[in-house]
Amino acid sequence: MDIAALAKSVLSVAKQFAPLIPGGTAxxxxxxxxxxxxxxxxxxxxxxxxxxxxxxxxxxxxxxxRTIDSLGDRPN
Amino acid sequence: xxxLLIALCALALTGCGLAGLQAPAAVQSATAPLAHVRxxxxxxxxxxxxxxxxxxxxxxxxxxxxxxHNSPAALRVQAGLIAxxxxxxxxxxxxxxxxxxxxxxxxxxxxxxxxxxxxKMREAATAFNEIAAALRQR
Numbered sequence: 001m002d003i004a005a006l007a008k009s010v011l012s013v014a015k016q017f018a019p020l021i022p023g024g025t026a027x028x029x030x031x032x033x034x035x036x037x038x039x040x041x042x043x044x045x046x047x048x049x050x051x052x053x054x055x056x057x058x059x060x061x062x063x064x065x066r067t068i069d070s071l072g073d074r075p076n
Numbered sequence: 077x078x079x080l081l082i083a084l085c086a087l088a089l090t091g092c093g094l095a096g097l098q099a100p101a102a103v104q105s106a107t108a109p110l111a112h113v114r115x116x117x118x119x120x121x122x123x124x125x126x127x128x129x130x131x132x133x134x135x136x137x138x139x140x141x142x143x144x145h146n147s148p149a150a151l152r153v154q155a156g157l158i159a160x161x162x163x164x165x166x167x168x169x170x171x172x173x174x175x176x177x178x179x180x181x182x183x184x185x186x187x188x189x190x191x192x193x194x195x196k197m198r199e200a201a202t203a204f205n206e207i208a209a210a211l212r213q214r
Contacts, residue, residue: 050175053117053168057124060131064128068154072145072151
C-alpha cells in the first residue's frame with residue numbers, strides 16, 4: 001500500500017466525519033486541513049526523518065492529551 | 077452509514093500493509109546473521125496527522141457542548157483516542173528502533189518487529205473506527 005492510497009483512505013474517513021461533527025463548518029474545516037496535509041504528503045519526495053517524526057509525535061501527543069482530558073476523567 | 081463503514085474498513089485493511097519497506101538484500105539472505113531494515117515513516121506520519129485532524133474536530137464538539145465531560149459518549153470517544161494514541165506511539169517506537177542506523181538484528185527478529193509494527197498499525201485503524209462509531213452514536 002503506497003502513501004497515496006493510504007492518504008485517500010484517511011481522507012475518506014475524515015470526509016465521513018464531517019457531518020458527524022457539530023457545526024458543519026468545523027467538519028469541513030477538518031477535512032480541508034487533512035486534504036492540505038495529504039497534498040503535502042503526496043508531493044513529498046524525500047523520506048521523513050526520525051527526528052521529524054519524533055517532533056510530530058510529540059506535538060500531536062501534547063494536543064491529544066489535552067483533548068483526552070477534556071472528554072473525561074482518565075481510566076485508572 | 078454503509079459508506080462510513082466501507083471507508084473505515086478500507087482504512088483498517090490498509091493498516092496491514094502500510095509500510096513501504098526497503099529491506100536490503102542482506103535481510104533476505106539466510107547466511108547473514110545480522111541485518112538492518114528501514115521502514116518508510118510516511119505512513120505513520122500520515123496517521124499521526126489524520127488523528128490530529130480528527131482530534132481538532134472533537135475539540136470543537138467539546139467546545140460547543142456536543143460532547144459533555146464524563147458523559148458516556150465522551151468517554152467512548154476518549155477511549156478511542158487513547159487506543160489510537162497508544163497504538164501509534166507503539167508503532168512509532170518500533171519504527172524509530174528499526175530505522176536507527178545502529179540497529180542490527182537477525183532476520184527473525186526483524187520479521188518479529190515488523191509483524192508487531194503492522195499489528196499496532198491495524199490497532200490504530202481499529203481505534204479510528206471506534207472513534208467514528210462513538211461520534212455516530214453521540
